[in-house]
Amino acid sequence: MRHPHQAHLYSTGGSTVIDRASAVSPILQDDARFDIAATIWYSLPRDVQAEDNDKHEANEEEKTLMRYWGAPLADLRPIPKQEAILSEIVIRNASFQDKNLYRRVHYRLPLDRFRQQNLTGLDLRATFVLLPLNSDRFNQITNFSDWRPADLQIPENIPTSSPALARYGSNSVYNDLLQRWAVSTTLLRFYDTSLQCFPTDEAEQVSQNSSDISCSDSVVMQSNQAIDAGTATEPDLKAHPHVLTRSHILVIKETRPYNLSSFADKHLQLRQDSCKHFATNLPRHYRFCSKKYADMGEFGLQVDFASADGTTETGYLPFIGALQNPAGPKEIVPLPVNQRICGRPANAGIARSRENHLDIAWDIQFSAISAGRANLLTGFASPIPEPPKANATQRQIAQAQDEWEQQVGLLGHRTEGAHPRTRLLTSALTISPLLLITYLLDCLYWYSRTTLVGLDVWATACSAAAMLLETFPKQILDQDAHGEVDLGLSSAVQPVLIFILWLLFALPAFHMLRAISPFCVTWTSWTTFTLERSRQNHRERTSNRVANQLAPAQKLATIVLVWIGVILISILDVNFYIIAPATMEPVKGKTIRIIVSSLEFSLLTCGILFQMIMNQRCSTFAGRTRSAAVIWAFTSLLWVVRLSPYLIGKRNPTYSFRATESITLILDLCYAYQALTLPVVEQKPWDEEEE
Structure with a gap:
């Protein structure tokens, strides 16, 4: 500088x-x-x-x-x-x-x-x-x-x-x-497009009437180093002129x-x-x-x-x-002349003419x-x-x-219209640290969780399953997604590394499943362990009765209905966008991903909803720490704010905000409200004598 x-x-x-x-x-x-x-x-x-x-x-x-x-x-x-x-x-x-x-x-x-x-x-x-x-x-x-x-x-x-x-x-x-x-x-720029271009109609007509003009006219590759461009340095490249x-x-x-x-x-x-x-x-x-x-x-x-x-x-x-x-x-738009021409949408910033x-x-x-x-x-x-x-x-x-x-x-x-520094601040410097803090708080919460008091087992299971699906590498589920994650490693090492990263990102989900498991694993040495059935105390049994006021069959039906509804909306290509993306992504050939993402949404929303109902009936807050609930709600708001042109200017053209995402945002805000207004349920179990 x-x-x-x-x-x-x-x-x-x-x-x-x-x-x-x-x-x-x-x-x-x-x-x-x-x-x-x-x-x-x-x-x-x-x-x-x-x-x-x-x-x-x-x-x-x-x-x-x-x-x-x-x-x-x-x-x-x-x-x-x-x-x-x-x-x-x-x-x-x-x-x-x-x-x-x-x-x-x-x-x-x-x-x-x-x-x-x-x-x-x-x-x-x-x-x-x-x-x-x-x-x-x-x-x-x-x-x-x-x-x-x-x-x-x-x-x-x-x-x-x-x-x-x-x-x-x-x-x-x-x-x-x-x-x-x-x-x-x-x-002008010159690019070698011979492997991905096709001759124009003009080229076919000219080649029939003229012998000195061909689709492989020699052009020179522009290779300028100065701040105001110069000209060519490499001869005889079959490159096409672009404006x-x-x-x-x-x-x-x-x-x-x-x-x-x-x-x-x-x-x-x-x-x-x-x-x-x-x-x-x-x-x-x-x-x-x-x-x-x-x-x-x-x-x-x-x-x-x-x-x-x-x-x-x-x-x-x-x-x-x-x-x-x-x-x-x-x-950078190819000129529609007889040398080479690449396929390009009509609205690529240049109007074609037969003249x-x-x-x-x-x-x-x-x-x-x-x-x-x-x-x-x-x-x-x-x-x-x-x-x-x-x-x-x-x-x-x-x-x-x-x-x-x-x-x-x-x-x-x-x-x-672009504000790149604001976008960087909003995403990398704000959202990413908040997500990391939430991840660490969830790991600590579920690792130290030793009682089911105040927890809805169905809600916890749904949330854990949704987290496993959310972090699971999509290219394993969908052949169309191959190559989306390329770490530059060999074909044998990269899948192993991706699997290890998935286990790390899904660590809170495994602790959630351990907390609600009816079995208890006791390690007697590095290689031996005993598996015992967990015993519930009086308060845990009372909490389960409150949770079962909404019957398991009703909860399962709710999950399935939401899942099927989201699948139908996706397959029929009915997008209820509140903020639409600049370009739509076709859903053809991605049926497996649609089914999995719909199930993920259904499990996530139902898990939050069931736990909120449980919190309201018990007049206590459980499911995660207060800080994690508030930070997660704030992060969800930032995900919506980053779509505002008044703050970040031109947004990522692939970003969107669907009506289904607004449902999860509302649930996150309500969950954060419960965290701020309800007392936190005790984490430690009661002793047998106290019971």
Whole structure:
């Protein structure tokens, strides 16, 4: 989190006065306001490109470069001709205090270029630039020096028709400055989808009429390391182009002055060494340019501006960058061209068309962050998402997207509506410790339980059975669930470990069954024991008579009726959702799991209900400790609260809250009320003489 260029900042030596002659002042200060202009660039088809961009074989000079560099032919060609298909101001009146501003833009993408060979990340890119609104220093800029050599060919970043250039008219200084200040980021990714994709109808039609276009057109895998994307490094991969439908723009909010001599040295060093390859005999090339904040800082552009007293001072502009992996699995969409196409739901964020274009919804996110935060975002690599498989369900796609958003959100890349830290606090830091405390209290309660006074044996048996079913590994019961628990162990070790973990989690249930067992085990040595029938004292027999006021046959009938009712609701796919999940999970092929989960719900609710009736009739509280009952009720409330968008924002798309779950919540709250209002039943048995 430390500022990577702290040593170059201006030091006043304890004085409050800054010597302007030896300092580099920020052009945009703390109160600066600015707009953000965006442009999408599309490479024109090869029939309008230069002849060098269309050849498929390298000449001798290019072969020499390829041997030294290892680059594909596509990366040795000149920068392709491009045209802007969108250019507008996407975010207005932003400031250095703004974080996570969002805007959705719609644009139409021509498909001609993406049916051809030798694609790179440069063929579809987005550029962004700031347009200051209230900076007097920016309006007084007279000259600037860029870190890239003037003779180095770079792609155009701002079209002449852009509203960004319209503000400054024909002023060449500002036109050139904005071109050099803008950041460029690719909107293309390439993935090898040959094993999970099928040719489109378009591919079949084209292959009949053309011999130079095939489903295995060679494309180049994008492998960029900089904060604003570069292009390809690996040739001849049969990969399919995918478009990113999200971009995240970052501005470093640094407004402190730099030391002039140190700043000038860093700027000169960049001008001398930037855009070079480690092989010294290779010429400079745009694709060698790396623009990371840790290397670049604000030293890339050195500007001169006229101060209020008429003198010329040196200033710097804030660093603009783009997050390297801004889109999740759901936001990486295959282009429907003739190379390869994966099956994808129609509402995947991109509208398909039989015409020669696509209508794309593009999400733009803007954040002003500190230099230390930029180090965090670029130093800890965010997970690189993969597009969903062709056979992935809507639920799997939504869950993969949610997991990715949660991971990158903790690093600072928070998507719209998401509160990853609150979700983490609610689940991992709150619910998990409470569940652990409840587990330990239940273990202690039932381990020390030596009397049946105040207990309903049916209620205890139902609760123990429900706990055994709840913690039992589901993949043993349902073949469809295989692979849900993968600990990375061998096939022989993993089942044993899972079984041991189940015994540990179900430990309170075994103590519950021991407490209500009619037999008593007495160990005489490590290897021998005696089994005796337990004797009940007067108070235990009285407690049993109170419990049997509700006949065992009636209790059994209640359990069976609830079980059958829940099974019918599940099989008929009648979901009484109070809060529905974002995506529904099909129940086909999961009959065993439905039966077991329905039995678990029936045993759980009936166990709580029977014990509550027993507590009310005896005017005492039993079944667990007061603390455990209250903590469990509070945890149940948290499970519902975590579904509230007002607290945690965007929730897990698989989470839901059914009407059946509301029944258990009500029972838990009533049980906690009994724990707070009724006296606790004594745990120790009465002596024979006392009886």
